[in-house]
Amino acid sequence: MDLCDAREALKAKGLTVTEQRLAILQKIFDMGCYFTAKELHQALPSEKRVDLATVYRAVRLFEREGLVRCVGEIGNCRYYAKACIHNPPHAHFRCEKCGRLFCLRPFNFDDSKELISLAGEGFEVRRVTLMLEGLCAKCRKEQLINHEEGGK
Amino acid sequence: MDLCDAREALKAKGLTVTEQRLAILQKIFDMGCYFTAKELHQALPSEKRVDLATVYRAVRLFEREGLVRCVGEIGNCRYYAKACIHNPPHAHFRCEKCGRLFCLRPFNFDDSKELISLAGEGFEVRRVTLMLEGLCAKCRKEQLINHEEGGK
DNA sequence: AATTAGTTGCAAATCGTTTGCAGCTGGTGT
DNA sequence: ACACCAGCTGCAAACGATTTGCAACTAATT
Known part of the structure; x- marks a missing residue:
């Protein structure tokens, strides 16, 4: 199922349809x-x-209900993404300098046997969060320039 | 460098040695x-x-200063581990039921070209956090038993 | 239309973490 | 050993995201 209509999605999940939920879920689909x-x-x-x-x-x-998934927690705040086939699980990169969050190329959840196999026998893996951190291209370039200037 | 003596570690990093820092760092080494x-x-x-x-x-x-690293953020709380060659970066598993955190077998940070290469050209990856979530073996077993009883 | 279980807004509470500030301390030079 | 000062510490208050209690409201069902 990969609904993009908020009302249909709520009904499909058997949830009460309210104005607020419609507005929120529709906004999530638009985000x-x-x-x-x-x-x-x-x-x-x-x-x-x-x-x-x-x-x-x-x-x-x-x-x-699986309509949304948490892609990472940064500081004390959670980042979410809509969960649908158009938005498969993927790693994220967070820049320590500018704080921006980047979506990286998807890693295939089902095929990533290697990641899941990290968990031992008997464990049920429901979610994989992969977060890379460091300097984004822009901030890294700026830092190099600043170092050069400082070194003169 | 892989110091296990708090005082030496502080000095090596050029940090002021105080009673409190000694106590804290020594406790970290013991944790x-x-x-x-x-x-x-x-x-x-x-x-x-x-x-x-x-x-x-x-x-x-x-x-x-690189003496400690953050291994993950859960809820609004950060988990740290001492950073030393005896404690290489490794994935963690968090059980949604009992909340326990498990250390999984290490993935080699330097060799994990594949993970790091997820970040684009020009990005500098300084940290990789890999968190698996789901049910641990114990909670999964309990859940299966409960389902059986409930289904009688 | 009546009923009721579930939802909402509001305000207050939580919880981990950070910060301002006055007093204290470690490390340096005498 | 002494004085000095940058840097630490304890305390209490601030913070920011998130959760919760509760009374009023509303969707879904009869």
Whole structure:
């Protein structure tokens, strides 16, 4: 199943359809690669007055239902992405300098036997989070330039 | 360098040697696979009266200096491990049921060209965090048993 | 339309972590 | 041994993301 219509998705999961959930889920479908609960909340039209707590509750619910998945935790804040065949699991790169998060080329979850086999016998792997950290190309270049200038 | 003596390690890094840092770093060397700042704080002898804030500051400092590394963030809390050749980077598994964290067999950071190559040209990868999540063997077994009983 | 289980908004609570600040201490030069 | 000062520490308060209690509201069912 790979629904892009919020109402259909909620119904398919047997969830109560409310205005707030529709707005939140539709926004999730419209969002780019990843988002935080706060970004989601801010992206919602303010006249709808969806409470931040409601956004958190909805995201948690959608995560349990497999409509959304957590792609990483940075600082004390969680990043989510819509879970659908158009957005397969993939690694992320976080720049220590500018803080930006980059989506990397997908690693195939099912084929990545090697990653999953890291877990021992009897373990059930439901999620793999792969986060790389360091300097992005832009910040690395800037740092090199600064070093040169400083070294003169 | 792979020091196991707290005082030597601090000196080698050019850091001020204080009673508190000695106690904290020595405890880190004595700790098992991973620890949180709070666990570290609680593990310290209470008569020393090392403040929790001091522990946080020390851990952050040690991380910057490469004595310690962050192995993952779960919920809003960070897990650290001592960084030394006896404790090479390795994946972790977190059980969704019991919350336990397991150390998995190490993946070789230097050899894992494949993981690092996920980042694009020009990116500098300084850290790789690989976290698997799901059910540990014990919780999985318990769940199977419960399902059987429930299905009778 | 009545019922009810589930949902929402609001405010307050949590929890890990960070920070401001005044007092203390380690390391250096005398 | 002494004085000095940058850097640490303890304390309490601040912070930011997330969760929760509760009373009012609403979707789905009868």
